[in-house]
Amino acid sequence: MEIPDLVRGELGDEEVQAGVALGDEDMVCFTPSRTLVYRGEGLLSDEGVEVFPHEFERLSVSEGRRKATFSLAYVDTKRELSVPVKRSDAVLEQLLESSLRATGVLDEGETVAGVFRFSELTLVVTSEQLLKHVGSVTWDGDFEQFAFGDVTGLEFEEGSVATAIVLSVDGRPERIKAPSDKAPSLRRTLQQALFAYHDVSSLEALNDAVGDDEEPAPDASGLGLDAGIDPLVSDDDDSEQEPEGPTADTDDGWETAEPDLGSGPAVDGDLAALESQVEELTELVEQQNEQLQRQEKVIKQLIAELRQGR
Missing domain, CATH: 1.20.5 (Single alpha-helices involved in coiled-coils or other helix-helix interfaces)
Structure with missing residues (x-):
């Protein structure tokens, strides 16, 4: 993809790491710290570049019939950029990866394998972890991280409407529901990332490799x-013991021997x-x-x- 001169003039000492073509001459370019949206000259507008820093605090996405609008909320302002709907998934993936990398969520060399949005659920599968965000906005600081190194199991429960992905982390199951029509793509992406991380080639091999075989931890309460x-039963029960009390009958005919401790009320x-x-x-x-x-x-x-x- 050829970088327009106007974009090159905005780069400074940075380089374009990724780009998404929007049609005609328009494109979105991603540097380590900024997203640059280039609009070619048209009948109603001049050639121009908009710059969006990656240190935004919140990201929202709304889709219409033809366009998707990304709303980026910063500390003191809010910015928007619109792209064709058919390019929105590619832009979202690159935008989130750039933001996560700029804020230190992704380690050096860690890559994003896929981004999935299901209503109020957003999932980011990387080469080393699964990130999960739930809420009306697509992304903000309130997200969960599940490192692949802590995974102890992976299962899938398929239903007619949704598929439940059960990811066990340190022995605790995390259930994630995905629509059945989109679940296969998420399943394939998550499996491939986990297989590569743990150097296995099947789901069975993965669960064998990461399964928790350790004995249960002692009760923390002590x-x-x-x-x-x-x-209730001791080693001494098999041996006969001599009664300590008298065994002879008394004058009134009642025995005074000790009661059997292994029967009746004592056991109850x-x-x-x-x-x-x-x-x-x-x-x-x-x-x-x-x-x-x-x-x-x-x-x-x-x-x-x-x-x-x-």
């Missing part, structure tokens, strides 16, 4: 099912104690999970506000 509970009492401790442990685990969820929510809120410069 309470296990065996804590404070005497075993031990079972009741076990059930009680299991219930207490279950309640404690549920309380800890609720506390962890609240802490996770606070941390995400703090990260979002820090990214927004609050």
